[in-house]
Amino acid sequence: MAESRLVTDGGTAVSPEERLAELEAENERLRAEKQEAEETVDDLRTAMEELTEGMAAAADGDLTRTLDLDASEEVVAEMADSFDGMRTELARTLATAQEFAEEVDEASESATTVAEDVRKEAERVNDSTANINDATDEQREKIETVSAEMSNLSATIEEITSTAENVALMAEQTADRGEEGQESAEQAIDELDQIEEQTERARDSVDELTDYMAEIGDIVEFITDIAEQTNILALNANIEAARAGEEGAGFAVVADEVKSLAEETKDAAEEIETLIQDIRAQSEETADGMADVSESVETGSKTVDEALEALSGIAEQAKETNDGVQEIKHATNEQAGTAQEVSQMADEVADLSETTAEETDSVVDAMANHQEQFGSVVSSIKELSGQVTFLREELDAFELDADHQAVQRASSAEARTSRREATGETVVIGSKMFQSNVLLAYMTYELLEETTDVSPVAKVQMGRMQENFEAVTSGETDLYWSYDGTVLRQFVGDESSVDDAAEVYRKAKAVESKYDLVLGEATRMNNTWALSPRRVWCEEQDVHSLPDLAAYVRAGNDLSMAYDPDFRDRSDGLSGLAALYDFPDDAVEAIQANSVAYEEAAQRYETIDTGNVDMVQGLLADAWIDVHDLQPLADPDNYFFFYRPVPLVRGEAARTHPSLVDTVNRISPTIETAEEMRQLVRQVKIGKKDPRVVAREHLETNGLL
Template sequence: MEFLRRLVPAPIRRRYAVKFGIALLILGLSVGLIGVIGTAQITDSVEQNALEDQEALAGQEATALDNWNEQNKRVTASTSNTPTVESGNESEIQAHLNNVLLEYSDQVTAVHYVDVDDHELRATTTDGAETLDDVDFPATNDVNDDLSASTAERTEAYESDGTPVVSYYIKTSGSDDTALVMTFDLEDMMADFGKSVEGDRVTMAVDSEGEIVADDTFTGTGADALIDDYTENAFRQEYADDDGLLEAAFAEDDANASGAMAFDSQPGDTLQNEPYEFGPDGYVAAYHTTDMGWVVLMHTSTDEAYGFVNDVDQYGTMATAGGVLLIGLVGAVLGRNTAVATDRLTNKAREMEEGNLEVDLETKRIDNIGRLYEGFDSMRIALREQIEEAEAAREEAERERERVAELNDHLEEKATEYCDVMGAAADGDLTARAETESENEVMAEIGEEFNDMLEEIEGTVSELNRFATEVAIASEQVTASSEEVRSASEQVTGSVQEISDGADRQNESLQSVNQEMSGLSTTTEEIAASSNEVADIAERTAETGREGQDAAHEAITAMNEIETESEQAVDEITQLKEEVQQIDELIATISEIARQTNMLALNANIEASRSASGDDDEGFAVVAKEVKALSEDVAEAANEAEDRLESIRERTERSAEEVEVTSDQIDDASEQVREAVEALEEITDLAQETNVGVQEISAATEEQAASTQEVVAMVDDAASISDQTSAESENVAAAAEEQTTALTEVTKSASNLSEQAAELSEGLDRFETSTDEPPIEESSADAEELLATNGEEETVAAASEGDAESIAVAPETAGEPPVDPEGTGPEDDEQGDPLVDSSEAPDDTVQTEFHGAGEPGSEPTDSSVDSTLPSGSVPESEYTANEAETVAPADDAEPVAGHPVEPDEGDVNADDPLAVEPTDADVSGGDPLEAIEDTGAVEDEQHDPFAEVADELEEAADGHEEVADDQDADDDATDGTDEDVDGSDEVFTFGDGDQE
């Protein structure tokens, strides 16, 4: 709705009548549009139904045409398969063809019995025709030996004696060189073509060449003038496909495809001219293909096809217009009445706006407009009452404003006092306090909370000042210790790298040996497998030879039996020849009798003709004729039997000759089989000997393969061990390099920490506190005393035994922290935070010792670190610590009496090189960071030295944690950064060393 309000111009929105008129206009247009669309949809639906109906009608005509074609094929096939036609007797066939023509006189125009070789008409119903060309047959060359005797073929439609016809032809089953041709009149089909529905339409059939072969205009009952006109003007005339109807039909792949189209223009010249004279301004056309390759086309005028569609369109338009006018009339009456009433109410509301609350708001209407008048009247009364209440509320607000002003003055005064105290604290005087007495409880509470905050800040600054001094001292100690450990780590790295290179060379040699042995093992296994296969083949060859020998013997036996049977067949054929000769003699006798009977009948006929009178003579003549006819039939049958027997005799002689030849071939084959049997026996003996030798070779090869496999397994084990040794050496070398790098980073971090601790002390000196602090000079003296105890003596001992290398560094110093051999610093421990309570740090010293396996490097001090490189293993470093501030000496070292042992880096507090032991002052406070976090009120946006120190320590811890994480990713390296919160001993090892 908001979008519509912005879219509609303001002048229209201000006038109800205009808006109502526009709404009526939109409503009328909507009704009109709906009516037009609905009418169009109804019209389209009816037109679509009309197209479907035309398509269905075309399908009916196409089905009738296919049925007519199938019926003609069946008639042709049934006529060809009669016994008379199969007999081949031309006189009988001629009589049969005449009967068929008489039976199908309304459908068939001619029937021909044709010789497929020279296309001569052996029998025909057409007078004077001797060949197919004489009867205008269009497919003479298709009548040949390739015809089927079960399915009739069809020609295209053609003209014969002025009549449109179609011929069907099929080969006869009685002879391979004759065929039957039947010509059907298209008039019979056209008599009912297109007559299923009456109306202004034209139906026709078009062949595959696009020429008209049938239509519904001429039904025809013979070769009259009407048909003559048809054959002269329409038959085989090309269909003018101006609208693409025939093209769409030929584009279909289905033999029974159909479709329908509507055209607004007139049809083509073929339909407009005679004999169709079909020329409407618009028409509907449908097509349907047939199995015989013709297309049925049906053309119907638009008026005939659509029927009442135009009436529906007209009535729908009129109804739509009437509805729009009715809406406009009713809307105008209602809109004007409502607009007048609202304008009157608007004028009265304008008077109320000008201040006239006594305006007359009475009306006689009781509808919505009337209730709107009542609502305005109620609003007028409510406005009068609200104005009175507003006057009273204004006076009350004035009194409250005066009271609030007095309170604000007091608050401003207290705020000024608080600001003065805050300014003094900001300048460094943390002993200043605010006066908390106030008339406002909230301001009093703020003063008390502010004083408490200053007290905590004062204590925190004091702690930070002391802590900064301790951090500076500890950083100097860390710097000295890390330099010594870094030098030792570099020497360890070089030695480990040499071991790694040697392990790599050993691994490469073993891998080469392993590959060669694997290849030898594979070759041996292949030889064994091949030997087994050859043995199997030899065994199968021997078995096959034996089977072939048996089969050859059986073949010889079968050959003998076949030879015996062939001899019997020759004897039977000889007997058959003798019987055929006897039949020939019998037929000769029958022929002689028939000849004599014929002569006798001839003589009887002559005698009968000489007789001049008498009924008996006439009867004698009749009998003589019958005897003559009978004798002729007997002679004809005897001749036919003689022909058939002659053919049988010739075939019998050929069979006898073939059997004799076969018998000779069987003799030759029997001899060859005997020779094959002898060869197979020899092959069987040789295969047996080969099988024995191959079995021996296979057994020896299998033993060799087993031995080779054992050697390969042992070389594999050695290569695996070498590979593992090489990998572990590389891991140790990498860990040593990372340790050196980490120590360098620790040195840099400690130097930076010392500088930032000095800056922190300078920044804290500007604060004034009332807390007692240890003198800076005293702390510095303690630091110098600690540094003085750091021995400058460093002993480096290198020993080599077998494949082992060791380096021992024994600084005789006190207070130096142990160095993590994996490159991780004490910052990795949660309790190793340099900001922990320094009161828990022991006042002891730490010494670091590196020595070889089983050999003391120097006198053990408070703690020891072993770095050993035994043969076949990786370096191992152990750090032990406990909460009781004592450690077990490394290897065979003994603790020195009188020297308390420093806890190793596994301890929560003692392993932190930055956790400085207390000197003269015993501070018993918590973590200074926690004190600052509790106050949460001190921020220095320009420079915060404490924050810089904390950030530097955090970065150093993160760097060491990253190195530790890289080493932890190794499968064979153990994590040396775990913390022992309870103070229990920890052992850190490299490589395959176990962590305790």
């Protein structure tokens, strides 16, 4: 039988045995190559596993692990070298960053202390400058008073000078008149002597007249006797004539005539006697008068002598007075000049004092500006300190890529939202201005976006309480986070006193029947109002609670705040606090006069670093409380109402999406205290993290995502 042959491609004929041998050899070679490839794959797998573990460790923050690879492949060796180089460089960079963060942290703490000391010193300097300013104003007023008084004194001295001149003139005139008086007195003495002589002569004449009157009296008496005798004779003649009858008739006529003449003579004699008596009486009076005149002249003479001596003394004293007045005149002239100079100097000092006061005002203004600048510096340093602390926390955890991944997830979520908006399955989430409210809105957004089919739309920071409520009731938004206390007081309209959180929530549910709304589950956190002084102030004043603060005010201490306008104006704010704790009647007005009102929380907290206020009114969840090292005052009487965050959902949205309320309610149990919320807000405000990232991380930490 003929041997069969195979023909190869090259045309050479080979036997099957030869071909089989070739195939076996080829198979052996392939097995060897396969084994070599498997060994290479095993080496690569080991290297990749080692590299993966190293990268995972690095991702977890362990940069101390090195790759110990026995890599025969050049690419593996290059990967190992590149990883080790990257790890070493990253470790070095992070070590430098940590060291720098520690240095900045220490420096910021030191700077905070120094800045705080500088702020306090500036405050003291400002107070001292203000005191100096007040003293300068008072000094200026006193100097102006002195200047006015000196002007008055100068005018008075001028008047005295003028008066002295008049007195001097009058003294000269008095001296002249004194001399004239002396001459007149001497003349008066001479004339009195003459009067005395004449009076003596008159007295003698009166005496002689008296004697003559006596003689005349005797004659008159004699005539009277004759008249009486003649009258008797006439009577007898009539008797005899009657006896004679006719012959005696003529004789009777003569007798009657004689009788008549005798009676007339008697009457005349009596009249003369009367006149003589009158003359005698007048003579006696004249004599007495002359005696008195003589005595008076004698006395007058003596008086004139005394007056003469007095006038002589007056003349000498007038001369001396004139000399003294001349000296006073010269002295007052000098005083007037000096007073004028003093007045001029007082005016100059007043001008200088006014200039000093103006300069002091400038210093006070400058110090006030410096205080504000110091306050801003302190705020900036505290903010930097907070950022550094946050950086250190991040570096300690070494989760460097978390934000980037979260932002990528957020971007993907936005893309999904755009697709869902096209289908109309959207839920619009509103929020108030507060950062804690913004975080709750983003938590709601992330949870709905990740776990439901609806497309959430975030409209954060739409406005204050009323704007958000009007938006959800009008259908502009579908839900937002309110507070159970706000719902009860503002929307239900129940102002009754409630001191139990569960009761507040139960009563707030009445909003569902009043409006087409659904009230979700409240958080355990009470984000109510808080009054927060600096910790050091609390220790210095021993004020740690609202009752302590009330005692501080009742003791007569001044108090100042930086507060929200709502706290100032609402009945459950400052006025209610004063009523509860019996503040003095004028305390509220005094506090308002010393305080400032800002809607922005950050602006209120910055104010406390200027030293212009004692405390800040804000919310318990404000991150600035920790940044500025403040201490919220305890509220043992629950004066500040319960304000627990609670979702308020539009009824139509809840009916359209039956799982909406239950989904949102899952967020509430994850926030138990205001301190927890402050930590979240701090990451946004101080750490400058995206609030959506912080919201998602919170949900992830609590197992909701």
